[in-house]
Every structure is written in C-alpha cells, then in structure tokens.
Amino acid sequence: MMIPIRCFSCGKPVAQFWDDYKAGLKKGKKPKDLLDSFGLERFCCRQTVMTNADLIEHVAKFKV
Numbered sequence: 001m002m003i004p005i006r007c008f009s010c011g012k013p014v015a016q017f018w019d020d021y022k023a024g025l026k027k028g029k030k031p032k033d034l035l036d037s038f039g040l041e042r043f044c045c046r047q048t049v050m051t052n053a054d055l056i057e058h059v060a061k062f063k064v
C-alpha cells in the first residue's frame with residue numbers, strides 16, 4: 001500500500017526515505033547501501049522500507 005509514516009516496531013519516521021529509496025533502486029544501487037545512507041540501523045526500520053509494496057495505484061481503481 002502506501003509507505004508507513006513510522007516504523008511499526010520502534011516508531012522511527014521512515015516515510016521520508018521512500019522516494020529516494022525507489023529512485024536509488026532504479027539507478028541500480030544496492031538496498032543495503034541505500035538504507036545505510038539513510039541512517040536506518042535497526043532491522044525493524046530496514047524491513048519496513050525494504051518490504052513495502054507500492055500498491056495504492058492499483059487499489060485506488062476499485063470502490064468499496
């Protein structure tokens with residue numbers, strides 16, 4: 001869906017890294033290097049950014 005604003009486990013704000021993370025992956029950078037450059041050291045924050053699937057564009061097509 002959309003990137004969570006904060007890490008689910010520890011509450012650190014992570015949403016501000018999402019656009020840079022996507023852009024970095026498109027350029028062919030490694031996820032590890034990107035997450036290190038953002039200063040995300042805890043594995044809970046790293047998994048929140050790494051495992052997010054951007055599905056809002058697909059879900060928004062359907063009404064409830």
Ligand SMILES: [Zn+2]
Nearest residue numbers: 007010044045
């Ligand atoms: Zn965390």
